[in-house]
Amino acid sequence: MFAWFERRIDPYPIDTPEMPPRSLWRFVLHYSRGALPWMISLALISSAIAVIEVLLFNWLGELVNRLSDTPREIFWQQHGARLAMMAVVLLVLMPAINLLGALILNQSVMGNFPQRIRWQAHRYLLRQSIGYFQDEFSGRIAQRLMQTALAVREVAMKIMDVGSYVLIYFLGAMVLAASQDWRLAIPFLAWAIGYGTLLWLIVPRLGEVAKAQADARSAMTGRVVDSYTNIATVKLFSHSTREEEWMQEGMDAFLQTVHRQMRLSSIQDITLNALNVMLVAVVTTLGLWLWSVGQIAVGAVAIAVPLALRLNNMAHWIMWEFAALFENIGTVRDGITTLAMPRQVVDVPGARPLVTGPGEVRFDQVTFRYMGVTSARPLAVLNDLTLHIAPGERVGLVGRSGAGKSTLVNLLLRFHDIEEGRITIDGQDISQVTQDSLRAAIGVVTQDNSLLHRSVRENIAYGRPDAGEDEIAEALRTAEAQGFVPALSDSYGRRGLDAHVGERGVKLSGGQRQRIAIARVALKDAPILVLDEATSALDSEVEAAIQSRLEALMEGKTVIAIAHRLSTIAAMDRLIVMDGGRIVEQGTHGELLARDGLYARLWSRQSGGFLTADAAE
Known part of the structure; x- marks a missing residue:
């Protein structure tokens, strides 16, 4: 029975994720689609429970009247059937409805609904551009993903489930009180007006505070994650105290929103208690007076007073539910700013694999x-650049920092869309093919290769998950990593290829990370190879050992290599010298030295094989 209800909402839909709407209610509806029928079912069940509870108060009043005017000897004979019907409703119908509601709520909705939202939002975010993740804390994005999923569920549930129960119950109470004597409905109506005014004044303010609180919480969490992610830098610069002050500033910003929320909550509680006390006192006094003058039966008092007491008990719950609703609305609005961002780079309709x-x-x-940090106008990085790289040609990109070398590679990978011109691979415009197939055809080794917090085996096989053990071993040999990998271990006792490398590969040295990254690309075996400072993290001995392996890795591939240490790319088939987003020179190492241009000046000013500060100038 549990399993059947747990399968009613698919937590992992396979539909292509779309950009969610940026308006609140359309955003909630967008992520509620798969759960909407079951949310409506919950609303109907809550309405039915509210109707039955009000009817039970009515039956209670009638029972009091019958007890007062029916002789004991014939009471069961006259009213036994009606009491039996009440017993069936109370002992059978109500538990059955509550059972159905509990199964739908706990088995179908509570777990699957937010998990479905997380899955859809995560799949959409995975397809965001690189720039999107460079503009935000990764921890903040993750937290907003998790918080928004729960907040959307709570908003939908409170509107559909709690809202329907409260509305039906209050309307039923009003009708029931008026059916005894119209004057008994007046205190309930006055209470409703006062209660509604309190909601109107307090709850929106709580919503505003909740939004500020959600934003402050995300910022606070982002600061924590930033400190932990860069813990080595914090310790290297002995800035623990500075980090504490920076963290306290973020925590205090969050705490101030909590104080504002609690002040509003205190005003709410004090005012609501006064309203509730007045309701019970007025209903009781009015009921007793109407009974004393013979206008109503004693059963009417037995209905009105318990109804007032019931509303008294419900009032705080309703208020907190509404406050929680607005708090979750604030969280959803905060999440929209992160989750409902358009993608900067998208596959064109009908895009085919490369x-x-x-x-x-x-x-x-x-x-x-691109938009510069200090400029309101776009800055040109590449300007009318034309370059042809023949199949199997090995090309080295040379230039000072900011010349556009890495940008050229990023555009080839289509991390950004170009303003003008065209980039093709084997005659196919890369803007017309799928991004996944494009990047599958390009192997990249950069100077800052971060690894996944998974096993060494999973990291190496990331480009080819179906690779066998022999292929992984060969990739390790290509990267000269076979010597240290067998000795690796982690805190869980996993060793060798099964050892986990830590977040971003933090448990490995820079050279070890680089060699694992080279092994990963070697196993991928893509026809185009990009080396962006691929050996910068290696010491001279390891670099010398791996150069021959890189030669084997480059065999038969089109290679684009970037290096500030010019000696590492001097043997390329052709060197492309870039400056100011343009190609200013090209040729072999010897040809460029003979030309005595920018490349020759860069080469002559190297110190230890690296470009010096003078050369950069």
Whole structure:
């Protein structure tokens, strides 16, 4: 029975994730689609429970009247059937409805609904551009994903489930009180007006505070994650005290929103208690007076007073539910700013997979701009750049910092869309093929290779999950990593290829991380290879040992290599010298030295094989 209800909402839909709407209610509806029928079922069940509870008060009043005017000897004979019907409703119908509601709520909705939201939002975020993740704390994005999923569930549930129960119950109470004597409905109506006014004044303010609190909580969590992620830097610079002050500032900003929330809550509680006391006192006094003058029967008093007491008990719960509703609305609004962002780079309609060939790459009059940090206008990074790389050719990119070398590679990977021009691989415009197939055809080793917090085996096989053990072993040999991997271990006793490397590979040295990354690319065996400072994290001995392996790795591939240590790429088939987003020189190492241009000046000013500060100038 549990399993059947647990399968009613699919937590992992396979539909292609779409950008969620940016308006609140459309956002909630967008993520509630798969659960909506079951949310409506909960609303109907809550309404039925509210109707039955009000009817039970009515039957209670009638029972009091019958007890007062029916002789004991014939009471069961006259009213036994009605009491039996009440017993069936109370002992059978109500438990059955509550059972159905509990199964739908706990088995179908509570777990599956937010998990479905997390899954859909996560799949959408995975397809966001690189720039999106560079603009935000990763911890803040993750927290908003988790918080928003729960908040959407709570908003939908409180509106559909709690809202329907409260509305039906109050309307039923009003009708029931008026059916005894219209004057008995007046205190309930006055209480409702006062209660509604209190909600109107307090709850929106609680919602505003909740939004500020959600934002402050996310910022506080982001600061914690930032400190922990960069804990080595904090310790290296002995800035624990500074980090504490920075963290206290974030925590205090959050605490101030909590104080504002609690002040409003105190005002709410004090005012609501006064309203509730007045309701019970007025209903009781009015009921007793109407009974004393013979206007109502004693059963009417037995109905009105318990109804007032019941509303008294419900009032705080309703208020907190509404406050929680607005708090969750604030969290959802906060999440919209993160989750409902348009993708900067998308596959065109009908995009096809890239058909891999020999690996010819062309940049045809490519211009790319981006918004500078200190400039309100776009800055040109590549300007009318044209470059042809033949299949199997090995090309080195040379230039000072900011010349556009890494940008050229990022555009080839389509991390950004170009402003003008065209980039093709084997004659196929990369803007017209799927991003996944494009990046599957390009192997990349960068100077800052972060690893997944998984086993060494999973990291190496990330590009080819179906790779066998022999292929993984060969990739390790290619990267000269076979010597240290067998000795690796983690705190759970896993060793060798099964050892986990920590967040971003923090348990490994920089050289070890680099060699695992090279092994990963070697196993991927893509026709186009990009080396961006691929050996920068290696010491000279290991670099010398791995150079021959890189030669084998580059065999038969189109290679684009970037290095500030010019000696590492001097043997490339062709060197492309870039400056100010343009190609200013190209040729072999010897040709460029003979030309005595920018490359020759860079080469002559190297110290220990690296570009010096003078060269950068």
